[in-house]
Amino acid sequence: xxxxxxxxxxxxxxxxxxxxxxxxxxxxxxxxxxxxxxxxxxxxxxxxxxxxxxxxxxxxxxxxxxxxxxxxxxxxxxxxxxxxxxxxxxxxxxxxxxxxxxxxxxxxxxxxxxxxxxxxxxxxxxxxxxxxxxxxxxxxxxxxxxxxxxxxxxxxxxxxxxxxxxxxxxxxxxxxxxxxxxxxxxxxxxxxxxxxxxxxxxxxxxxxxxxxxxxxxxxxxxxxxxxxxxxxxxxxxxxxxxxxxxxxxxxxxxxxxxxxxxxxxxxxxxxxxxxxxxxxxxxxxxxxxxxxxxxxxxxxxxxxxxxxxxxxxxxxxxxxxxxxxxxxxxxxxxxxxxxxxxxxxxxxxxxxxxxxxxxxxxxxxxxxxxxxxxxxxxxxxxxxxxxxxxxxxxxxxxxxxxxxxxxxxxxxxxxxxxxxxxxxxxxxxxxxxxxxxxxxxxxxxxxxxxxxxxxxxxxxxxxxxxxxxxxxxxxxxxxxxxxxxxxxxxxxxxxxxxxxxxxxxxxxxxxxxxxxxxxxxxxxxxxxx
Numbered sequence: 137x138x139x140x141x142x143x144x145x146x147x148x149x150x151x152x153x154x155x156x157x158x159x160x161x162x163x164x165x166x167x168x169x170x171x172x173x174x175x176x177x178x179x180x181x182x183x184x185x186x187x188x189x190x191x192x193x194x195x196x197x198x199x200x201x202x203x204x205x206x207x208x209x210x211x212x213x214x215x216x217x218x219x220x221x222x223x224x225x226x227x228x229x230x231x232x233x234x235x236x237x238x239x240x241x242x243x244x245x246x247x248x249x250x251x252x253x254x255x256x257x258x259x260x261x262x263x264x265x266x267x268x269x270x271x272x273x274x275x276x277x278x279x280x281x282x283x284x285x286x287x288x289x290x291x292x293x294x295x296x297x298x299x300x301x302x303x304x305x306x307x308x309x310x311x312x313x314x315x316x317x318x319x320x321x322x323x324x325x326x327x328x329x330x331x332x333x334x335x336x337x338x339x340x341x342x343x344x345x346x347x348x349x350x351x352x353x354x355x356x357x358x359x360x361x362x363x364x365x366x367x368x369x370x371x372x373x374x375x376x377x378x379x380x381x382x383x384x385x386x387x388x389x390x391x392x393x394x395x396x397x398x399x400x401x402x403x404x405x406x407x408x409x410x411x412x413x414x415x416x417x418x419x420x421x422x423x424x425x426x427x428x429x430x431x432x433x434x435x436x437x438x439x440x441x442x443x444x445x446x447x448x449x450x451x452x453x454x455x456x457x458x459x460x461x462x463x464x465x466x467x468x469x470x471x472x473x474x475x476x477x478x479x480x481x482x483x484x485x486x487x488x489x490x491x492x493x494x495x496x497x498x499x500x501x502x503x504x505x506x507x508x509x510x511x512x513x514x515x516x517x518x519x520x521x522x523x524x525x526x527x528x529x530x531x532x533x534x535x536x537x538x539x540x541x542x543x544x545x546x547x548x549x550x551x552x553x554x555x556x557x558x559x560x561x562x563x564x565x566x567x568x569x570x571x572x573x574x575x576x577x578x579x580x581x582x583x584x585x586x587x588x589x590x591x592x593x594x595x596x597x598x599x600x601x602x603x604x605x606x607x608x609x610x611x612x613x614x615x616x617x618x619x620x621x622x623x624x625x626x627x628x629x630x631x632x633x634x635x636x637x638x639x640x641x642x643x644x645x646x647x648x649x650x651x652x653x654x655x656x657x658x659x660x661x662x663x664x665x
Contacts, residue, residue, distance in 0.1 A: 176206025
C-alpha cells in the first residue's frame with residue numbers, strides 16, 4: 137500500500153504504541169500500511185532496593201518523554217513533518233507487579249515489579265482457595281502478601297494497578313485495563329474478574345480487616361477495540377512537554393507485554409503461539425480447551441479479546457549472557473582494542489553454532505533473579521565446567537544460549553503432556569535479533585518450527601500501535617483475529633526455522649546435565665548471601 141506519509145501524519149492517520157519493557161522504553165509510530173515509520177528508544181534498568189526489584193516512577197516519565205521525543209525527531213528528520221496529532225495510542229508495559237495508590241492518587245509503596253518472588257505464601261494460599269494457579273508475580277499475590285504481612289499501607293489502598301494501567305491513567309484519567317493485562321492481576325472469567333474468586337479473596341482477607349473489597353480497588357476490564365479514554369491536557373504535557381501534541385487523541389485499552397507480543401506476532405487465535413525472549417522469556421499458547429488440572433508452572437491468562445492462554449513464564453533469559461558480553465568488551469578494551477557490543481553479540485550468536493555437541497561439558501545457570509519454574513527463590517548466576525572441558529569460545533557461547541532457554545523447555549514439557557497443539561510458533565525479542573541463531577536454537581529446543589518476522593524487533597510497542605489502529609478502524613463485527621490476519625499480516629510472510637535433528641539432540645543432552653545440575657544452583661541459593 138503506497139501513501140503519502142507527510143499527509144498521513146498531518147491528518148492524524150498514524151498510530152502510536154508505547155511499551156515500557158524491562159530494559160528499554162520504546163515508542164513506535166505506524167502508518168496506513170501498519171508498518172513502522174518512526175521510533176524512539178530510551179534504555180533503563182531495574183534496581184534492587186532493600187531486597188525489592190523496582191523502577192522509580194520518575195524514571196518512567198523521563199523514559200517515556202525521551203523515547204517519544206526521539207520518535208518525533210526521527211520523523212521530522214526523515215519526512216520533514218512535525219507530529220501534532222494521532223489516530224490513536226496504545227500503552228503497554230511489563231505485566232504483573234504491584235502499584236497501590238491512595239484516594240489522592242499517591243503511590244503507597246515502590247513499584248514491585250514482576251521480578252520479585254517474595255510472595256510464596258500468598259501464592260500458595262490463593263491457589264488453594266481459588267483452585268487456580270496464582271503465580272508469585274501476579275498483582276493479587278503481592279496484594280495478599282502485603283495484607284498477611286500487616287504492611288501499614290494496605291489500609292489506605294483505593295486502587296491497585298499495573299505499570300501499563302498507571303501510565304494509561306496518567307495520560308487519560310481512566311483507571312482501566314485490557315482483559316489480557318487484567319488476567320495477570322486477578323483471574324478472569326470471560327471479560328470480567330472471576331466473581332467466585334473475588335468472593336474467595338475477600339473471605340481470606342476478612343480476618344485482616346483491610347477496609348476494602350478486592351473488586352472495588354481493581355481497574356475496570358475492557359475488551360480489545362473498546363474505547364479507553366482520550367489524551368487529557370495533563371496527559372499531553374506528561375507525554376510531550378513541548379506542548380505540540382493535541383489533546384483528545386483516543387486510546388485503546390492498555391495491555392501487558394504478553395498481550396501486545398501476541399498481537400505483534402499474529403498469535404491471538406486458538407492453536408497459535410509466540411515466544412518473547414529478552415530479559416525474561418515467556419511462551420504463550422492460545423488454547424482450544426482448558427488444561428486437565430492446575431499446574432504451578434503454567435499461568436492461565438488471556439488474549440486481548442479474552443481467549444484462554446497457557447503462559448510459561450521464566451524470570452531469566454539473556455541478562456546473564458549480556459553481562460558476559462560486557463565483560464568480554466571490557467577485556468578487549470583493556471588489551472588496547474575497541475569493539476562494539478553489536479559485533480560481540482554477532483560473535484556470541486554466530487560462534488555458538490560451532491560449539492561441540494555437548495558444549496564441551498560446560499553448564500550455565502542464568503538466574504540473575506529467582507526462578508519459580510525451578511523453585512529458586514533468589515538469583516545466583518553460575519558457570520560450571522568439568523576439569524577437562526575444552527575452554528573454547530564457541531562452547532562457552534553455546535552453553536550461554538542454551539542456558540537462556542533451558543528453563544522455558546522445562547515448562548513447555550507440561551504443554552506437551554497436555555497435548556496442546558500449535559500450528560505456528562512466532563518469536564520476537566532480543567534473543568532473535570542477531571542472525572538466525574536464536575531462531576534455530578529455539579526451534580531445536582522446543583522441537584517445533586519457529587518463525588521470526590522482520591517486524592519482531594519492534595516488539596510490543598508495535599503491538600500497542602496495532603491495537604490502537606484496530607480500535608480506530610475496525611468495522612462492525614470485525615474480530616481482532618480477522619483484522620490482524622487480513623489487514624496487517626496478509627503480506628508479511630516469513631520462513632520458519634525447522635528443528636535440526638543434530639541441534640535438537642545436542643540441546644536434549646544439555647538438558648539432561650542441566651536438570652542434574654540444578655542441585656548446584658539450589659545450594660548456591662542456600663549458602664551464598
